[in-house]
Amino acid sequence: MADNKQIVELLKKASKETPTHAFWDTQPVPKIADEVEQSGPIEFKTLDDVRKDPLGLPGLFEWVEIDxxxxxxLQDLYTLLNENYVEDDDNMFRFDYSPSFLKWALQPPHYYKEWHIGVRVKETKKLVGFISAIPADVRVEDKVVKMVEINFLCVHKKLREKRLAPVLIKEITRRVNLKDIWQASYTAGVVLPRPVAVCRYWHRSLNPKKLIEVGFSSLPPKMTMSLMIKYYRVAEQLKNATMRKLEKKDCESATALLNQYLSKYRVAPTFTTEEFWHWFEPRENVMTCYVKVDSDNKVTDIFSYYNLPSSIIGNQKHKTLKAAFSFYNVATTTTIKELIDDxxxxxxxxxxxxxxxxDIFENDKFFKDLKFAVGDGNLQYYLYNYSTPLKHSSEIGLVLL
Amino acid sequence: MIESQFQKAVEYISKKSDHLTLSNEQQLYFYCQFKQATIGDINTKSPPFYDYIGRSKWNSWKSLEGIDKVTAMTNYINYLTKVAPNWIDTTQTPAEPTAQSVFEEDDPQEQQQQDKNKMGPVISRFSMVDQETIDELNKNQKEDLSYWVSMNSIDKVKEMINEKSINERDEEGRTPLMWSCDRGLVDIAKLLLDSGSNVNSQDNEGMTPLHYACVCTHKEIIQLLLSYNADKSIKDNSDTLPIDLLDSSSDSELIKLLN
Incomplete structure (x- = not known):
């Protein structure tokens, strides 16, 4: 990965190529070219500064809270996202967050239903827009900041020209501000003003044949699929034979272990035991979390990933690509490499x-050995109303769903 | 208005999976006309050469340079009318007429831009083979029969089949038939078998066409080879039978076939 100066240059270049950020220029975020040296809020407001009534919508639409x-x-929300959420550049794949995933992602401890904001067509009640915030304590450098994580901003494909997205962002900001919270974290595949870190996806093929058949990956001429299949076979036995699914009784020591581990990163969340159990409790087709414990039954190692499939658009043979996304991993009695191998x-x-x-955390330590290949997609991390010097991807210890 | 008709055609294609099957070439045609109609002349860099899906898409778009958007839209609509003459009837009965009337026509280009300005996660893809390996492979790339089999180019294969080429081996000792079994190309495999390809030849590792089909769990190929009397008892150099190479999740029918 390039050093920070190079990244800043790249960002400046990228910002020149994309149209002016009419919306983001009005928001409390650093300009792309700003030299930021210290961490802290950009603007200070009080509850008196926050408007008390929702933003205006065109007459055909109305605000709703999604329960x-x-x-x-839930089905309305699932359908909106399933048909209109993030696609790849070639429009071959679209994220397919499952209903049970959405329930989990949107309802951590102390969530607010009024932060699950929908926009419906008044006449038909069709859901055409959504945005959400969930509470999170995220440490930036040495300060824990009470903030929200913004996610699932989605506008129906037929309404994209109506500039609904900025209204949704402003409305969620207003509702978050009403709870006396003034900072947020979010991610985007595009360069906006202004990233905290530029990160990249790496991929470990588990089913090469299917990945090639659906066009998620490609095979050069005169390279056999047989070789790929043999090359990507995984071990039959766990390296850490005693690893097992996380249980409720592990929570206390696991939370302590994870918080301790996260303290070495410059941007990372902190978890209460209650939050930990919410996020890591094994849930079928949503969350997988395994732990290893010592003789005192204290957790010493954790791996976890979430289940986020993509719909395959217009493929006859395969409808869904099943992808595991690495979540939080801690290795103390084994190596991170053996842990991820498991x-x-x-x-x-x-x-x-x-x-x-x-390529956040220490993940680049195992990419080569465990046969990960670099992806074509960058993911930028952002903070709203908080400036902090640009970070290297390996200094990020935060995962947004 | 051509734009609204184009929009409907795009919608039809994007929801096509239930009632329309498109070949790769047809998909490519729609792809490049769509890009030309919505964005105009190509504005991206050529993908790396190992990404041949990306390359063929890029090349197709590039070939339309200079064509104006209305022409591209017209091409798109006309071609759809050719492959699916009834498409327009399907789109005229929208599932949600009330919702439909609420929405104005989209400007496709704007939609394109809005798509890219989104917050949220991102879908990333990758090439399984690193650049070094690909460079190595390309150094000695001969455009022989095996090459065209691996590229799934049946026309080229037909053109090049003769008594000599049919069982010609590459540097790993693989025959064109092994390549078709590896790739799962049933039509080409059948053509090669009917043209006299040896169904039981072994490569430098001792693998037969059936070994290749089993590693990749290409069920139809396995059935095809067995119907051409492929010998399922041949072991490769590591003493492995074709059946031992099947994926552990393979269905019982396949296992029965190979026992």
Whole structure:
């Protein structure tokens, strides 16, 4: 990875190529070319500065709160995202967050239902827009900042020209501000003003045949698929034979272990035991978390990943690509390499096609040995109303879903 | 208006999976006309040469340089009318007429831009083979029969088949038939078998066409080879039978076939 100066140059270049950020220029975020040396909020406001009524919407639309505990509302949200959320550049794949994933992602301890904001067509009640925030304590350098994580911003494809996205962002900001919270973290595949870190996805193939068949990966001429299949076979036995699924009784020591581990990163969340259990409790088709414990039953090692499939657009044979996304991993009695090797084995058993991982944490230590290949997608991390010097991807200890 | 008709055609294609099957060439045609119609002349760098899906898409778009958007839209619509003459009837009965009337027509270009300005996660893809290996492979690339088999180019294969080429081996001792079994190309494999390819030849590692088909769990190929009397008892140099190479999740029907 390039050093910070090179990254700043790249960012400046990227910002010249993309149209002016009419919206982001009005927001409390650093300009792309700003030299930032210290960490802290950009603007200070009080509750008195926050407007009390929702932003205006065009007459045909109305604000709603989405109750993800209602089957029908959850289904509306699932459908909106399934048909309109993030696609790759060639429009071959689209993220397919499952309903159970959405319930999990949107309802951590102390969540607010009013932060699950929907926009419906008044007449038909069709859901055409969504944005969400969840509370999180994230440490930036040496200061823990009470903030929210913004996610699932989605506008129906037919309404993209209506500039609904900025209104959704402003409305979620307003509602978060009403709870006396003034900072946020979010990610994007594009360069906006201004990234805290530029990160990249790496991929470990678990089902090469399918990845090639659906065009997720490619095979050069005169390279046999047989070789690829043999090359990407995973071990049959766990390296850490005693690894098992996380249980409730592990929570206290696991939380302590994870918080301790995260303290070495410059941007990282802190978890309460309650939050830890919410995020790591094994949930079928959502979260896989394994731990290893010592003779005192204290957790010494953790691996975890979440299940985020993509719909394959217009493929006759395959409808879904099943992808595991690396979450938080801690190795103390084993190496991170052996730990992730075990995660790959479990992911293969759970029939994932690919294991995806950002080059954050110490992840680049195992990419080469465990046969990861670099991806074509960058992911930028951002903070809202908080400036901090640009970080190297390996200084990031935060995962957003 | 051509734009609204184009929009409907795009929609039809994007929801096509249930009622329309497109070959790779047809998909490519729609792809490049769409890009030309919505963005205009190609504005991206050529993908690396190992990404041949990316390359063929890029080349197809590049070939339309200078064509104006209306022409590209017209091409798109006309071609769709050719492959799916009834498409327009399908789109005229929208599933949600009330919602439909609420939305104005999109400007496809704007939609394209909005797509790219999104917050949230990102879908990343990759090449499984690193550049060094690919460079090495390309150094000695001969455009022989095996090469065209590996590229799934049946026309080229037909053109090049003769008594000599049919069982010609590459540097690893692989025959064109092994390549078709590795890639899972049923039509080409059948053509090669009917043209006299040896169904039981072994490469430098002792692998037969059936070994290749089993590693890759290409069920139809396995069935095809067995119907041409492939010998399932041949072991490769590491003493492995074809059946031992099947993926552990393979269905019982396949296992029965090979026992």
């Amino acid at each position: 993800v505990n209602s089957q029908t509302e 995660a790959l084995l479990v992911a293969k058993k759970e029939e994932f096609d690919v294991y995806n991982c950002l």
